[in-house]
Amino acid sequence: MDEAIRIMGIDPGLRRTGWAIIETRGNSLRFVGAGTVRSTDKADLASRLCQIYEGLSAILKQFAPEEAAVEATFVNKDATATLKLGQARGIAMLVPAQAGLPVAEYAPNAVKKAVIGVGHGDKKQIHMMVKVLMPKASFDTDDAADAIAIAICHSHNRHSAASRLAVEMQS
Numbered sequence: 725m726d727e728a729i730r731i732m733g734i735d736p737g738l739r740r741t742g743w744a745i746i747e748t749r750g751n752s753l754r755f756v757g758a759g760t761v762r763s764t765d766k767a768d769l770a771s772r773l774c775q776i777y778e779g780l781s782a783i784l785k786q787f788a789p790e791e792a793a794v795e796a797t798f799v800n801k802d803a804t805a806t807l808k809l810g811q812a813r814g815i816a817m818l819v820p821a822q823a824g825l826p827v828a829e830y831a832p833n834a835v836k837k838a839v840i841g842v843g844h845g846d847k848k849q850i851h852m853m854v855k856v857l858m859p860k861a862s863f864d865t866d867d868a869a870d871a872i873a874i875a876i877c878h879s880h881n882r883h884s885a886a887s888r889l890a891v892e893m894q895s
Contacts, residue, residue, distance in 0.1 A: 729882070730756065732789035732825075733875025734780070735867045736797075736816035738763060738808045741776050742867030745787045746858070748879040755861040757787060758868040769808070773815050780819040792820035793828045793878035795835060795870065830877050835870070838877035 728749040735742035744758040761779030763772035794816050797809055820827050833843035839853045847866050854861055854872045863869040 728754075729791060729879075730787065730789040731875045731878050731882070732784065732787070732792040732820060733871040733873070733878065734792060734794045734816040734820075735870040735874060736776075736794060736809065736813040737867055738769075738772060738776075738812045739765065740865055740867045741780065741812060741816060742863075742865060742869070742871035743780065743783050744863075744868060744871035744875045745783075745789055746872065746875045746879065748882075753858055753876065753879060755858040755872070758861065758863045758872050759783075760865045760868050769811070773811060776812055776815045777819060780816065784819055784823055784825075789820070789825065791828070791878065791882060792825045793830060793874050795874050796829045796831045828878050828882070830874060830881070834881075835873050835877045838880045839873045 728747045730745060730747050733744040733746070739762065741761040742758070743761060745756040747754040747756055761776055761783070763775040767775070794813065797806065797813050817827050836845045836850065837843045839857070840849045847869070850873050851869050854863075854869055854876070857876060858872065861872055863872060
């Protein structure tokens with residue numbers, strides 16, 4: 725039987741960054757933990773990014789995942805908000821990368837397809853399927869639920885993600 729792999733899913737955001745830890749062994753999934761790192765709205769941008777960095781670093785140290793997955797940034801109409809989200813996403817990728825973990829990226833539609841079976845769906849459908857796939861899962865925010873979905877997506881795609889990474893490293 726395959727050995728268990730611990731995966732950290734991260735849904736980046738400047739106000740709230742969702743995180744989740746799951747274990748995958750073969751085709752089975754086990755919920756380990758999930759939550760939300762929050763930054764102080766009134767703090768300056770650099771301080772808020774530090775808060776996200778410190779929060780994710782503490783979670784990484786506590787749960788010791790072997791792989792990480794982050795949701796890719798989508799572009800919206802507000803360029804300033806997109807830029808800030810991109811900076812938070814950079815922190816979400818930096819923390820596991822600094823710890824030596826491989827970090828996979830998934831588009832929001834790929835996450836939805838992996839969890840609900842189609843590339844478009846609302847938060848309620850994602851939450852419902854997360855609970856179906858992992859009945860013991862608990863989450864405090866939509867962001868934490870999304871992080872669980874990102875980790876599930878990675879568990880389904882991790883072998884192809886590892887193959888892509890190996891090919892990219894050879895070129």
